[in-house]
Amino acid sequence: MTVRLHDSKAQALRDFVPLEEGHVGMYVCGPTVQSSPHIGHLRSALVYDIMRRWFVASGYAVTFVRNVTDIDDKILNAAAEEGIGEQWWSLAYRVELEFTAAYNALGILPPTYEPRATASVTQMQRIIQRLIDRGHAYPAPDGSGDVYFDTGSWPTYGELTRQARENMEAAADSDPRGKRDPRDFALWKGHKPTEPRSAGWESPWGPGRPGWHIECSAMAARYLGAEFDIHGGGLDLRFPHHENELAQSTAAGDGFARYWVHNGLVNVGGQKMSKSLGNSVYAHELTALASPLAVRYLLGQAHYRSTLDYSADSLAESEAAVDRIRTFLTRVERRLAGTRYAEGGADATWPDQFAEAMDDDLGVPQALAVLHETVRAGNQALDGEDLATAADLRGQVLAMVRVLGIDPTDRLWATDAGPAATALDTLVARLIEDRRAARASKDWAAADRIRAELADAGITIEDSQTGTHWSLTS
Numbered sequence: 087m088t089v090r091l092h093d094s095k096a097q098a099l100r101d102f103v104p105l106e107e108g109h110v111g112m113y114v115c116g117p118t119v120q121s122s123p124h125i126g127h128l129r130s131a132l133v134y135d136i137m138r139r140w141f142v143a144s145g146y147a148v149t150f151v152r153n154v155t156d157i158d159d160k161i162l163n164a165a166a167e168e169g170i171g172e173q174w175w176s177l178a179y180r181v182e183l184e185f186t187a188a189y190n191a192l193g194i195l196p197p198t199y200e201p202r203a204t205a206s207v208t209q210m211q212r213i214i215q216r217l218i219d220r221g222h223a224y225p226a227p228d229g230s231g232d233v234y235f236d237t238g239s240w241p242t243y244g245e246l247t248r249q250a251r252e253n254m255e256a257a258a259d260s261d262p263r264g265k266r267d268p269r270d271f272a273l274w275k276g277h278k279p280t281e282p283r284s285a286g287w288e289s290p291w292g293p294g295r296p297g298w299h300i301e302c303s304a305m306a307a308r309y310l311g312a313e314f315d316i317h318g319g320g321l322d323l324r325f326p327h328h329e330n331e332l333a334q335s336t337a338a339g340d341g342f343a344r345y346w347v348h349n350g351l352v353n354v355g356g357q358k359m360s361k362s363l364g365n366s367v368y369a370h371e372l373t374a375l376a377s378p379l380a381v382r383y384l385l386g387q388a389h390y391r392s393t394l395d396y397s398a399d400s401l402a403e404s405e406a407a408v409d410r411i412r413t414f415l416t417r418v419e420r421r422l423a424g425t426r427y428a429e430g431g432a433d434a435t436w437p438d439q440f441a442e443a444m445d446d447d448l449g450v451p452q453a454l455a456v457l458h459e460t461v462r463a464g465n466q467a468l469d470g471e472d473l474a475t476a477a478d479l480r481g482q483v484l485a486m487v488r489v490l491g492i493d494p495t496d497r498l499w500a501t502d503a504g505p506a507a508t509a510l511d512t513l514v515a516r517l518i519e520d521r522r523a524a525r526a527s528k529d530w531a532a533a534d535r536i537r538a539e540l541a542d543a544g545i546t547i548e549d550s551q552t553g554t555h556w557s558l559t560s
């Protein structure tokens with residue numbers, strides 16, 4: 087069976103044929119680490135996590151590279167606003183850690199490698215030099231230290247988004263005065279006296295820093311080779327970012343990506359969820375409302391190319407969906423324990439329709455329909471005491487949820503942080519019960535003493551309609 091992907095450049099579904107048999111090289115544009123991750127960023131990372139998992143499940147060795155853009159105008163501006171202009175890198179690192187934590191919480195696997203742009207400046211400079219040597223880039227004549235890509239020199243400029251150059255908008259990434267054409271974009275940005283000294287790298291064109299687009303061209307080639315299989319990122323990056331990556335890499339002589347894939351955006355009220363629009367829903371806000379597993383389900387369930395309109399209501403549906411799967415797995419586990427089917431279904435794999443759906447441009451909605459149908463059949467087999475069938479269906483369900491990263495029985499989703507946490511929970515629950523009994527018998531002094539003892543131990547308790555809950559005092 088062959089995986090088929092929608093290639094944005096061909097604007098068609100194409101059979102996936104790897105450059106090297108049995109291997110997939112994937113590059114995905116990672117975040118500009120300027121501010122906390124919102125769920126749009128997470129959806130993007132999750133889509134490629136599922137794609138990678140499916141390639142692995144299909145027998146490929148996958149080299150998966152997702153970068154961190156840790157030098158950029160937006161980072162310098164955010165650091166200046168915080169009053170830590172020279173130490174912009176500390177802001178970038180702090181935000182990078184937030185992204186990593188958010189990825190981990192959703193079970194998004196760490197990439198094979200996660201390069202930071204600042205560690206590949208030499209490689210970026212080499213591509214720029216090749217472009218100058220080939221007549222496709224020029225240093226600005228105005229002494230700014232900028233170097234631009236000469237869009238007029240590259241006949242296929244615009245091929246990714248099928249735009250004629252004359253209809254394209256001007257590149258708004260630098261002072262247009264040194265440009266031959268307003269559409270020319272910056273490969274290198276000369277250092278300005280108002281910018282932090284620590285943001286200037288030595289270069290043949292004077293001190294400066296790389297443009298955003300050249301970062302990805304250099305990191306993709308450095309870690310995956312001059313030509314590689316798949317390039318991914320959000321639909322918002324098709325133009326100008328990916329158009330420019332493609333132009334500069336191919337003009338420099340690299341084969342670059344053979345397939346371009348783009349995830350649909352998370353929108354709010356019809357607009358892209360974006361930091362700058364102030365409509366972001368942050369990862370931690372969702373995990374306060376629902377389990378991380380339900381959040382993963384919610385962000386992963388739609389087809390990766392569709393737009394996802396966020397609404398908090400859909401969280402409850404996702405929670406119900408994962409509960410259904412969890413309930414079946416727990417139920418079947420209990421029923422089979424101690425029978426000769428206890429280990430049954432261990433060698434089961436996913437149904438053919440599941441694989442067909444996933445092969446067809448990563449058809450997760452159809453694949454989930456197969457999963458839920460298998461859960462339904464499993465419950466029916468249990469109702470009918472057909473344990474052999476139930477065991478086999480359990481195996482199929484496990485195979486499917488594992489490949490999608492939504493196995494409710496995975497330790498990753500366990501809320502229990504270990505034996506110490508269980509012991510603490512037991513003791514605190516006991517004290518909460520004593521306090522409840524004291525209040526019931528109107529012994530307010532005893533009730534207050536228990537609350538004070540817990541507070542001294544760093545534990546806050548809160549009474550609500552669903553009972554008394556405790557947490558470590560922050």
Ligand SMILES: Nc1ncnc2c1ncn2[C@@H]1O[C@H](COP(=O)(O)OP(=O)(O)OP(=O)(O)O)[C@@H](O)[C@H]1O
Pocket residue numbers: 115116117118119124125126127128129130131318319320321322323349350351352353358359360361362
């Ligand atoms: N709302 C969104 N929905 C889906 N993917 C998104 C969304 N916003 C960003 N992405 C994707 O996340 C990855 C990292 O994005 P990047 O840091 O460039 O975000 P950004 O577009 O600058 O975000 P923002 O607009 O919030 O500042 C990219 O692949 C990008 O396409």
Ligand SMILES: [Zn+2]
Pocket residue numbers: 114115116302319327
């Ligand atoms: Zn990129």
